[in-house]
Amino acid sequence: xxxxxxxxxxxxxxxxxxxxxxxxxxxxxxxxxxxxxxxxxxxxxxxxxxxxxxxxxxxxxxxxxxxxxxxxxxxxxxxxxxxxxxxxxxxxxxxxxxxxxxxxxxxxxxxxxxxxxxxxxxxxxxxxxxxxxxxxxxxxxxxxxxxxxxxxxxxxxxxxxxxxxxxxxxxxxxxxxxxxxxxxxxxxxxxxxxxxxxxxxxxxxxxxxxxxxxxxxxxxxxxxxxxxxxxxxxxxxxxxxxxxxxxxxxxxxxxxxxxxxxxxxxxxxxxxxxxxxxxxxxxxxxxxxxxxxxxxxxxxxxxxxxxxxxxxxxxxxxxxxxxxxxxxxxxxxxxxxxxxxxxxxxxxxxxx
Amino acid sequence: xxxxxxxxxxxxxxxxxxxxxxxxxxxxxxxxxxxxxxxxxxxxxxxxxxxxxxxxxxxxxxxxxxxxxxxxxxxxxxxxxxxxxxxxxxxxxxxxxxxxxxxxxxxxxxxxxxxxxxxxxxxxxxxxxxxxxxxxxxxxxxxxxxxxxxxxxxxxxxxxxxxxx
Numbered sequence: 001x002x003x004x005x006x007x008x009x010x011x012x013x014x015x016x017x018x019x020x021x022x023x024x025x026x027x028x029x030x031x032x033x034x035x036x037x038x039x040x041x042x043x044x045x046x047x048x049x050x051x052x053x054x055x056x057x058x059x060x061x062x063x064x065x066x067x068x069x070x071x072x073x074x075x076x077x078x079x080x081x082x083x084x085x086x087x088x089x090x091x092x093x094x095x096x097x098x099x100x101x102x103x104x105x106x107x108x109x110x111x112x113x114x115x116x117x118x119x120x121x122x123x124x125x126x127x128x129x130x131x132x133x134x135x136x137x138x139x140x141x142x143x144x145x146x147x148x149x150x151x152x153x154x155x156x157x158x159x160x161x162x163x164x165x166x167x168x169x170x171x172x173x174x175x176x177x178x179x180x181x182x183x184x185x186x187x188x189x190x191x192x193x194x195x196x197x198x199x200x201x202x203x204x205x206x207x208x209x210x211x212x213x214x215x216x217x218x219x220x221x222x223x224x225x226x227x228x229x230x231x232x233x234x235x236x237x238x239x240x241x242x243x244x245x246x247x248x249x250x251x252x253x254x255x256x257x258x259x260x261x262x263x264x265x266x267x268x269x270x271x272x273x274x275x276x277x278x279x280x281x282x283x284x285x286x287x288x289x290x291x292x293x294x295x296x297x298x299x300x301x302x303x304x305x306x307x308x309x310x311x312x313x314x315x316x317x318x319x320x321x322x323x324x325x326x327x328x329x330x331x332x333x334x335x336x337x338x339x340x341x342x343x344x345x346x347x348x349x350x351x352x
Numbered sequence: 353x354x355x356x357x358x359x360x361x362x363x364x365x366x367x368x369x370x371x372x373x374x375x376x377x378x379x380x381x382x383x384x385x386x387x388x389x390x391x392x393x394x395x396x397x398x399x400x401x402x403x404x405x406x407x408x409x410x411x412x413x414x415x416x417x418x419x420x421x422x423x424x425x426x427x428x429x430x431x432x433x434x435x436x437x438x439x440x441x442x443x444x445x446x447x448x449x450x451x452x453x454x455x456x457x458x459x460x461x462x463x464x465x466x467x468x469x470x471x472x473x474x475x476x477x478x479x480x481x482x483x484x485x486x487x488x489x490x491x492x493x494x495x496x497x498x499x500x501x502x503x504x505x506x507x508x509x510x511x512x513x514x515x516x517x
Binding site: 102 | 467
């Protein structure tokens with residue numbers, strides 16, 4: 001690990017000023033950043049430790065019925081907050097399906113939003129990676145790429161965004177509050193992450209020094225709380241990133257879907273909101289035919305970036321499963337294996 | 353830059369002068385405080401061998417900068433027994449063959465301690481396995497580990513019932 005200056009600012013304004021310098025990085029939980037620094041993938045000159053900034057570790061109810069979550073709230077604390085888990089159960093389930101208990105105790109809400117891709121070529125400093133070193137090329141294009149993107153990718157980069165948390169967040173119209181040199185502004189989580197295009201090194205809408213201070217969920221998202229799920233296929237039962245994941249939230253009245261919210265994870269460089277699929281479900285009767293049509297709409301335009309054709313069909317099946325589970329109703333408690341399509345019984349499907 | 357920090361480690365205050373901000377909590381425990389019970393496995397947050405409790409919560413000490421944890425209360429495997437009396441989890445790991453080589457065991461026990469304190473798993477083996485998935489055991493002692501955690505969880509519940517009866 002390259003050495004760095006360590007700064008612990010006392011206020012948000014001090015933090016933003018200190019982090020606006022080139023080569024500076026914010027440190028909160030450190031669970032992704034320290035790993036990247038140990039591998040030489042990220043080499044900051046200065047760490048601005050925001051982990052003790054006052055006032056950013058609260059979960060507050062808003063007048064519209066929504067919730068405001070401080071950027072330093074730990075993943076585990078948010079997932080186990082009873083009110084939050086009741087009103088936004090798919091988000092709690094997504095949080096609990098990510099990483100390990102140790103990591104969820106350390107990782108923060110703000111950091112999770114900004115975690116980096118787990119593309120093996122991004123992590124291997126001996127490989128060419130346009131994200132790590134603009135113009136270097138992309139060794140993933142002709143490499144081991146069965147887990148890479150099938151939507152929104154470019155010749156320059158086929159990496160995926162690894163967050164589980166972000167998938168139901170974009171489905172439910174979450175917004176981040178950002179403090180920067182020019183004051184405070186808001187950005188929808190859906191607009192926070194960038195597709196690679198020709199500039200895969202630019203991953204988010206943040207400018208140098210910008211600090212995510214809070215995440216907000218609107219009160220109207222609570223209308224979906226009784227019919228929502230997050231489902232995630234992994235290469236092992238627990239403690240693994242998604243091959244493909246899906247968040248499905250439904251508002252069902254008198255046997256008809258009034259409104260649907262859908263998003264996919266593991267398929268693109270950003271959490272993928274599937275608006276055309278949502279529209280196709282509006283006014284439909286819940287059932288396999290409507291779900292399959294929605295799933296096909298969600299994957300319109302998908303194409304393999306390598307040995308990952310299977311992810312296109314897998315994503316559709318996971319969306320159908322997620323919709324089926326959402327329509328059946330949010331369970332009383334998050335499943336023992338959060339977001340898993342499998343149960344401990346070999347070959348058995350959970351909740352299906 | 354002032355890089356001196358104070359920690360409470362296993363109940364005792366420890367003042368440490370850091371020569372470098374890169375020192376992780378894991379390296380500080382092992383190299384500066386000679387508390388080598390906490391193990392360095394992957395050093396990248398993937399194996400759980402370095403698990404300790406910080407302010408009562410289990411974390412991977414390899415992914416924690418020591419300087420960022422100035423003032424923290426740290427519990428390591430060296431702090432769980434009472435003199436020669438093993439912690440119930442230590443005794444249960446022995447009784448249930450919860451290890452073979454033993455390298456992952458301190459992390460497993462600290463993680464189990466965190467799991468029980470979190471109170472989410474209860475007596476459900478599936479939830480215990482899921483809650484312990486951040487601790488790898490390459491000897492494959494998972495079955496014994498799960499049994500040991502479940503036994504301690506059960507005895508704690510019974511002890512609490514006796515106290516409240």
